[in-house]
Amino acid sequence: MSLFAVARLIAAKDLRIEWRSRVVLHQVVPFSGLVMVLFAFALDNDATLTRVAPGLVWLASMFSMLVVVQRSFAVEAADGALDALRVAGVRPDGIFLGKSLALAAQLAVLEVILLLAAVVLYKADVGAGSVPLLLATFVAATLGLAFVGTLYGGLASGASGRETLLPLLMLPVVAPVLIGATRATEAALGTNGASSNEGWPWVGLMVLFGVLFGAGGTLAFGSLVDE
Amino acid sequence: MSLVAHTLTAAVVELRRVVAVQGGFPVLAGADLAVSRGEIVLLRGPNGAGKTSLLRMCAGLLPVERGEARVLGHDLTVDRVSVRRQVGLLGHANGLYADLSVADNVAFWGATVGASAAEIDASLRRMGLADRLRDVRVGALSAGQRRRTALACLVARRAELWLLDEPHAGLDAAGRDDLDATLREAAAAGATVLVASHELERAGALATRVVEVVGGLVRDPAVGDGGPA
Numbered sequence: 253m254s255l256f257a258v259a260r261l262i263a264a265k266d267l268r269i270e271w272r273s274r275v276v277l278h279q280v281v282p283f284s285g286l287v288m289v290l291f292a293f294a295l296d297n298d299a300t301l302t303r304v305a306p307g308l309v310w311l312a313s314m315f316s317m318l319v320v321v322q323r324s325f326a327v328e329a330a331d332g333a334l335d336a337l338r339v340a341g342v343r344p345d346g347i348f349l350g351k352s353l354a355l356a357a358q359l360a361v362l363e364v365i366l367l368l369a370a371v372v373l374y375k376a377d378v379g380a381g382s383v384p385l386l387l388a389t390f391v392a393a394t395l396g397l398a399f400v401g402t403l404y405g406g407l408a409s410g411a412s413g414r415e416t417l418l419p420l421l422m423l424p425v426v427a428p429v430l431i432g433a434t435r436a437t438e439a440a441l442g443t444n445g446a447s448s449n450e451g452w453p454w455v456g457l458m459v460l461f462g463v464l465f466g467a468g469g470t471l472a473f474g475s476l477v478d479e
Numbered sequence: 480m481s482l483v484a485h486t487l488t489a490a491v492v493e494l495r496r497v498v499a500v501q502g503g504f505p506v507l508a509g510a511d512l513a514v515s516r517g518e519i520v521l522l523r524g525p526n527g528a529g530k531t532s533l534l535r536m537c538a539g540l541l542p543v544e545r546g547e548a549r550v551l552g553h554d555l556t557v558d559r560v561s562v563r564r565q566v567g568l569l570g571h572a573n574g575l576y577a578d579l580s581v582a583d584n585v586a587f588w589g590a591t592v593g594a595s596a597a598e599i600d601a602s603l604r605r606m607g608l609a610d611r612l613r614d615v616r617v618g619a620l621s622a623g624q625r626r627r628t629a630l631a632c633l634v635a636r637r638a639e640l641w642l643l644d645e646p647h648a649g650l651d652a653a654g655r656d657d658l659d660a661t662l663r664e665a666a667a668a669g670a671t672v673l674v675a676s677h678e679l680e681r682a683g684a685l686a687t688r689v690v691e692v693v694g695g696l697v698r699d700p701a702v703g704d705g706g707p708a
């Protein structure tokens with residue numbers, strides 16, 4: 253099977269599992285919403301919340317991503333399916349790409365919900381002019397996060413204590429995405445006096461990040477899950 | 480539906496003085512085994528003897544430290560990945576997705592080898608899963624029904640070498656009969672079957688030959704001093 257056929261098969265399987273189990277919808281979305289509400293309680297100041305809204309959206313996205321990544325690999329580990337995929341000779345680069353795409357799709361839904369929550373709770377202002385930069389930021393950041401999440405999820409999946417190991421390994425690595433996505437979203441929303449021109453270099457950084465981790469993960473995933 | 484995807488050379492498994500190490504422990508400490516196409520070989524031995532390790536090594540999951548190992552013509556000391564597409568391993572775990580239905584699981588594993596919808600249906604029918612269990616979530620099945628589903632996935636994959644670790648475990652009488660009939664048919668069609676089992680009466684009746692595994696040593700009378708038979 254070709255790389256893209258395997259990726260499509262794996263992504264469809266992962267999304268079907270989510271569709272049937274509704275774990276993201278019933279558990280992760282409420283968790284993300286709760287995080288946003290708790291931020292509002294903790295800061296308790298409209299002006300401050302509006303100013304830091306982009307950062308809070310991406311921080312909540314990353315916390316939520318940890319849960320989704322752990323879930324993505326828990327379904328593979330629960331009954332030895334990842335081992336079975338290896339024995340079946342399913343190409344690991346296709347597994348990486350497929351799981352990344354499924355993760356990206358779930359993250360995209362989460363991020364849209366979190367942005368809407370920021371508009372409602374933090375009074376973030378999303379004007380029509382901010383949409384192109386906002387869209388580019390969300391696509392670049394989501395793919396970057398999905399590639400890193402899948403790579404480190406696979407790395408931690410065979411380790412003991414993987415639930416605590418994953419955030420420890422992954423959060424420092426995604427720091428550039430957190431910074432880039434926050435700055436680009438600030439530029440798109442005009443927060444802190446930023447203009448939209450200031451956002452595009454950050455999008456470029458996130459694209460570079462995504463390309464590096466996408467290519468690295470495609471090459472390395474087989475060795476990671478095989479050892 | 481044929482249970483095997485391709486025809487093979489006569490020698491399917493050829494092991495000579497194979498040593499395999501896992502976690503610093505020699506799980507295979509000198510394995511000699513020669514298995515020809517169409518054979519059903521029962522691996523017999525106490526717990527911890529190395530039966531599961533032998534199956535995993537043949538599937539390319541366990542690296543060979545020393546010795547000679549060829550499976551389906553692939554030299555496992557050089558490349559233990561290429562062989563995987565041609566083997567089907569059913570270990571202690573079933574490799575199923577609990578949130579998907581029985582049919583979804585079989586369709587997924589069949590799709591990894593390009594099986595058609597008709598072949599998926601045939602696999603479900605063969606293991607008695609085509610009717611009321613077809614759309615049931617795997618997580619809601621009994622242990623025996625999950626084992627049946629895993630076997631249906633294996634059938635859908637049309638492997639040339641079937642590696643089965645306690646395949647009768649958890650199956651009811653009808654499931655055991657279905658399994659035995661499936662394995663006999665697969666072997667008749669040219670597949671080769673290695674079965675590790677403690678159920679000697681059941682698996683012994685199925686096997687064409689029995690090989691002892693003790694303390695990581697595999698002694699196959701079919702392997703002479705000069706090499707695999």
